[in-house]
Amino acid sequence: MDRLAEAVQSGDRAALARAITLVESSLDQDRHDAELLLEQLLPAAGHSIRIGITGIPGAGKSTLIERLGIQALNSGHKVAVLTVDPSSEKSGGSILGDKTRMTLLAAKPQAFVRPSPAGVTRGGIAARTRECVYLCEAAGFDLVIVETIGVGQVELAVAGITDILLLLLLPGTGDELQGMKRGSMELADLVLVNKADGPLRNVALATVADYRQALRLTRQPRPGEGVEVIAVSALEDQGIAEVLQKLFQLHQKRRESGALAARRAEQCRDWLWQAIREAFLESMVGKISPQDRVAELEQEVVAGRMTASLAARQFVNECAGHGSGDVA
Ligand SMILES: Nc1nc2c(ncn2[C@@H]2O[C@H](COP(=O)(O)OP(=O)(O)O)[C@@H](O)[C@H]2O)c(=O)[nH]1
Ligand SMILES: [Mg+2]
Numbered sequence: 001m002d003r004l005a006e007a008v009q010s011g012d013r014a015a016l017a018r019a020i021t022l023v024e025s026s027l028d029q030d031r032h033d034a035e036l037l038l039e040q041l042l043p044a045a046g047h048s049i050r051i052g053i054t055g056i057p058g059a060g061k062s063t064l065i066e067r068l069g070i071q072a073l074n075s076g077h078k079v080a081v082l083t084v085d086p087s088s089e090k091s092g093g094s095i096l097g098d099k100t101r102m103t104l105l106a107a108k109p110q111a112f113v114r115p116s117p118a119g120v121t122r123g124g125i126a127a128r129t130r131e132c133v134y135l136c137e138a139a140g141f142d143l144v145i146v147e148t149i150g151v152g153q154v155e156l157a158v159a160g161i162t163d164i165l166l167l168l169l170l171p172g173t174g175d176e177l178q179g180m181k182r183g184s185m186e187l188a189d190l191v192l193v194n195k196a197d198g199p200l201r202n203v204a205l206a207t208v209a210d211y212r213q214a215l216r217l218t219r220q221p222r223p224g225e226g227v228e229v230i231a232v233s234a235l236e237d238q239g240i241a242e243v244l245q246k247l248f249q250l251h252q253k254r255r256e257s258g259a260l261a262a263r264r265a266e267q268c269r270d271w272l273w274q275a276i277r278e279a280f281l282e283s284m285v286g287k288i289s290p291q292d293r294v295a296e297l298e299q300e301v302v303a304g305r306m307t308a309s310l311a312a313r314q315f316v317n318e319c320a321g322h323g324s325g326d327v328a
Contacts, residue, residue, distance in 0.1 A: 001033055005040040008139050013112055016139045020114055023131045038131055045134035048142045049251045052158040054150040055168035060194040061147050062102055064168060064234040069105040071244050077143045078110045080136035084129050084148040084158055085116035126157035133161060150184050159187045160267050163260055164250055166190045171204035196231035204231045284319050
């Protein structure tokens with residue numbers, strides 16, 4: 001692990017890829033090695049701008065990331081891209097699609113692109129992605145972009161590992177504003193309407209106006225920060241430089257105000273509690289089957305025979321009983 005840590009820190013992309021594979025592995029021995037590796041690399045992490053990009057499939061996230069990435073490379077940054085795809089977690093397949101490979105960006109020596117792993121379950125895909133962000137940072141990448149699909153839990157998880165969340169929308173809002181219902185708007189720090197080109201340009205501009213209006217009406221403003229809505233064309237490279245500049249400015253502003261440190265501290269607290277819950281459940285495996293037992297209790301709660309708090313206490317007591325039995 002010492003040698004791998006060293007290679008990662010020297011910026012060796014192949015070593016970084018190996019380290020990520022290790023972190024994503026669900027084998028016990030690999031997990032053990034991954035913890036050792038992360039422990040060594042953690043002090044070198046934390047120094048990047050972490051950007052999350054969310055939106056429905058086809059919104060143009062990968063195309064946009066590739067543009068942003070190349071732009072950032074040209075101004076001297078090192079760019080890493082990770083994807084979080086819940087469909088690959090469940091089925092082993094991906095709905096983020098082919099563009100996720102971002103071949104133009106991936107070909108650049110100062111960039112690193114890592115598509116979502118298939119079948120990661122242990123510890124959850126978000127926890128693993130957070131660790132991958134740390135690895136990228138330790139390898140010297142100072143801009144880390146995480147692509148994900150705009151669906152509730154995953155989006156929340158990505159907001160929980162990044163500094164700034166960017167919501168990418170399509171022109172044309174129809175009856176309901178995309179994302180408004182799902183709460184994406186509450187999480188977004190910057191909203192882009194993509195594909196503002198060709199015949200869709202005017203629709204995109206109208207969409208921008210709609211969202212500006214809607215955000216004014218619905219969103220609780222963060223102190224000193226409005227959420228901007230901007231029209232871009234990832235395909236034609238329109239507005240991309242402006243977006244990158246805004247991201248950097250927002251990041252700097254938050255760093256200076258202390259908001260960034262506060263956000264990261266809160267994320268770490270959530271991460272820890274999540275890990276404690278998982279470690280606790282995992283420690284029960286082999287004694288009782290937590291999933292099955294919780295499923296049984298769930299039925300009791302759903303049927304109205306038990307309150308959730310009583311069921312939880314019972315579960316914990318059973319776990320504790322099994323735990324002490326093991327020690328004795
Ligand atoms: N007209 C137009 N098409 C775009 C734009 N950005 C992406 N696309 C196209 O939209 C499709 C989906 O893009 P992709 O980046 O894979 O979307 P993702 O699923 O959100 O990652 C592809 O065919 C892209 O070429 C854009 O700005 N304008
Ligand atoms: Mg994509």
